[in-house]
Amino acid sequence: MPASQAVLPTKERILGAAEELFARHGFEGASLRQLTAAAGVNLAAVNYHFGSKDRLIEEVFRRRLDQLNGRRMAALQEVSGQPDTTIEGVLAAFIVPALELSHDGSGSLFMRVLARAFAEHDDTLRRFLSENYGHVMRQFTAEFARLLPHLSKEELYWRVDLVTGALTHAMSGFGMIQRKSDVPEQQHREQTAQHLIRFAAAGLKSP
Amino acid sequence: MPASQAVLPTKERILGAAEELFARHGFEGASLRQLTAAAGVNLAAVNYHFGSKDRLIEEVFRRRLDQLNGRRMAALQEVSGQPDTTIEGVLAAFIVPALELSHDGSGSLFMRVLARAFAEHDDTLRRFLSENYGHVMRQFTAEFARLLPHLSKEELYWRVDLVTGALTHAMSGFGMIQRKSDVPEQQHREQTAQHLIRFAAAGLKSP
DNA sequence: GTCTATAAAGTGATAGAC
DNA sequence: GTCTATCACTTTATAGAC
Numbered sequence: 301m302p303a304s305q306a307v308l309p310t311k312e313r314i315l316g317a318a319e320e321l322f323a324r325h326g327f328e329g330a331s332l333r334q335l336t337a338a339a340g341v342n343l344a345a346v347n348y349h350f351g352s353k354d355r356l357i358e359e360v361f362r363r364r365l366d367q368l369n370g371r372r373m374a375a376l377q378e379v380s381g382q383p384d385t386t387i388e389g390v391l392a393a394f395i396v397p398a399l400e401l402s403h404d405g406s407g408s409l410f411m412r413v414l415a416r417a418f419a420e421h422d423d424t425l426r427r428f429l430s431e432n433y434g435h436v437m438r439q440f441t442a443e444f445a446r447l448l449p450h451l452s453k454e455e456l457y458w459r460v461d462l463v464t465g466a467l468t469h470a471m472s473g474f475g476m477i478q479r480k481s482d483v484p485e486q487q488h489r490e491q492t493a494q495h496l497i498r499f500a501a502a503g504l505k506s507p
Numbered sequence: 508m509p510a511s512q513a514v515l516p517t518k519e520r521i522l523g524a525a526e527e528l529f530a531r532h533g534f535e536g537a538s539l540r541q542l543t544a545a546a547g548v549n550l551a552a553v554n555y556h557f558g559s560k561d562r563l564i565e566e567v568f569r570r571r572l573d574q575l576n577g578r579r580m581a582a583l584q585e586v587s588g589q590p591d592t593t594i595e596g597v598l599a600a601f602i603v604p605a606l607e608l609s610h611d612g613s614g615s616l617f618m619r620v621l622a623r624a625f626a627e628h629d630d631t632l633r634r635f636l637s638e639n640y641g642h643v644m645r646q647f648t649a650e651f652a653r654l655l656p657h658l659s660k661e662e663l664y665w666r667v668d669l670v671t672g673a674l675t676h677a678m679s680g681f682g683m684i685q686r687k688s689d690v691p692e693q694q695h696r697e698q699t700a701q702h703l704i705r706f707a708a709a710g711l712k713s714p
Numbered sequence: 715g716t717c718t719a720t721a722a723a724g725t726g727a728t729a730g731a732c
Numbered sequence: 733g734t735c736t737a738t739c740a741c742t743t744t745a746t747a748g749a750c
Contacts, residue, residue: 310733326627329535332726342734347727349733412628418676419626420533421619458702461680462673466710469625469672470665495665499710503673506709517715538743549716554745556715 311349313339316406318360323409326416327357358428361417364401364410365429369436371397380443387504390443391463391497398471399489415472418465437464448504463500470496518556520546523613525567530616533623534564565635568624571608571617572636576643578604587650594711597650598670598704605678606696622679625672644671655711670707677703 308316317339321330332353336343350356375393379385401407417425441460448456483491515523524546528537539560543550557563582600586592608614624632648667655663690698 324628326533326535328533331724333724342736343726344728344736345734353726412626416626419619419623419679421531455702458677459706462677462703462706465676465680466669466673469676470669472626473668473672495662496669498713499666499669502713503706503710506705539745540742549718550744551718551746552716560744 310339310341310345313341314346314349314356315360315363318356319364319407319413320409322357322360322416323412327420354424357425360413361429362432364407365433368397368401369433371400372436373439376439376443381446385443385447387444387447387501388497390440390447391500391504392493394440395467395493395496395500398467399493402471403485403489411468411471415468418468444504459504459506462503466500466503467496517546517548517552520548521553521556521563522567522570525563526571526614526620527616529564529567529623530619534627561631564632567620568636569639571614572640575604575608576640578607579643580646583646583650588653592650592654594651594654594708595704597647597654598707598711599700601647602674602700602703602707605674606700609678610692610696618675618678622675625675651711666711666713670710673707673710674703 314336317335318330321335321338324330325334332346333343336346346353346356350359372394375397376390379389379393398411402411417429437460441456444460445451445456451459521542524542525537528542528545531537532541539553540550543553553560553563557566579601582604583597586596586600605618609618624636644667648663651667652658652663658666
């Protein structure tokens, strides 16, 4: 049996192909036929393993967001609530886990899937994301509120929304600002994080 | 003949319905059948008037972007190249025409269509937008470069990209931050412009 | 210009053999 | 758990009557 080799199980192969094709062609644009062909599995396997295309879409998000948001919350926990907490520290807790995912090889396309989810104003998808991961944004917003007590609620929501938009856009367009071959991977990631953090911090702190 | 009434010609009706359905369901998600039904025209009318779905998509962009980017360029012309030009003035030239469109009643959904075009990394669509409207972003970027001479080319591109992402996101999500009924339309628009300009200016100017 | 009718291909989902 | 075959539609696009 070749099952002991580095061949992923069917379910993982489908999730991987789905992530790539959803990123490139959208949720409606990528058909189950393209997707199962790319994964090298049978067409019927999607319905067997996931029940429907919609539930496959949810699993694509769940697989990445459980880990991504877990890391964000852990990082936030470490820097928040202290007397010396900085805006920059909180932003890093939000951004760095996403950049790590973006450079993961696998997973590098997930931020583009997430950017599509933002552009789709699909109610079902938004409810799924809000119910499962809404607490993350609420926690970060609460910490920003604590660090920026002079801002009105309205002003704060505006700025957090603008930061979210800027970061999602930037991270989904990742790879557009190419890493030069003489810059090592990790240094490039740190420079990117610095660009994003500096910009977002200035926007949040603006008078 | 009722044709002299306020009934729009077929071509305009199709463009209007297409804009709304592309905003709500995406380019692949909205079918020509839904679209022609919403416009109250025959299915075959799309191919008669536009040739194909792809060319209809291009016309949806052209109809709004010719005017929107024309106004942006005119506004930029007025404020740029002066010794007293400000970052805020240049940002207003970019933002205010888009907000006017967003509150136009008709056209209020176009920014969502534009946000989708960003999320789609479709090469054909990107080339169309770049060839026809790329000069606008280049002109604005050049003016930012003049006003922020201490920034490296790389740093400048990063910040302009982040501003673009933030603004597109914010304007496509428009209406989420609701205008309260006791605030008049124009005042609400001016307040929104101020939020966006303040945030973007701070990000661009950050040390 | 607008209509019906239809071609030709693609869609998600499922039943049932293995 | 994986396969083939197929159902029941929907898709874009077009030919040809009016």
